Amino acid sequence: APAMAGARPDAPAAAEAELLLLQSQALAEEEAAKARRELLTRFLQEKLSREQHTSAGALRRLRTLWRSALREAKDQELRADIETLSQTFSRVLDCKDGVIEALLRELEEAEEQHSRALRSHLSLIDQLLQLQRCRLGYLEQGFAAQVGSLKAEFEAERCGISGGRRGTWQQWCPGGVLG
Secondary structure (H helix, E strand, O other), rough: OOOHHHHHHHHOOOOOHHHHHHHHHHHHHHHHHHHHHHHHHHHHHHHHHHHHHHHHHHHHHHHHHHHHHHHHHHHHHHHHHHHHHHHHHHHHHHHHHHHHHHHHHHHHOOOOOHHHHHHHHHHHHHHHHHHHHHHHHHHHHHHHHHHHHHHHHHHHHHHHHHHHHHHHHHHOOOOOOOO
């Protein structure tokens, strides 16, 4: 029994030592697990950071490619619009050129018609002037003939009056106006 009694005092110390050993192993395992968790967390955080950096770069490249594709599509659309507008402008320009040419022809015709009308008018005015000159000539001849006739008649009357009644004439025209 004393052997047992002697084993006992060593037994709580051994149990305590074993317990301390188990506790220190558990603590070491817990610290090792904590270190592994921290290492794993750091690894995952670094991996996440790399993935975020890679994703940001890929997103930039993707946006650049998308913008390039949009620019290309817009470029083609604008080129098609320019071609359409150019053709429309050419048609409108041709149409306006045709109108201008037609107006120029009409203007030339109107100027020629005006020139003909002016020549005709001037010719008619010349004919009218000639007619008026002839008429005036005939009127002057008639007037001259009437004046000559009146002079002859007057001279005849004067001669008739001066022959027998000279005194009477002088009464009416003192100073001898007529003779």
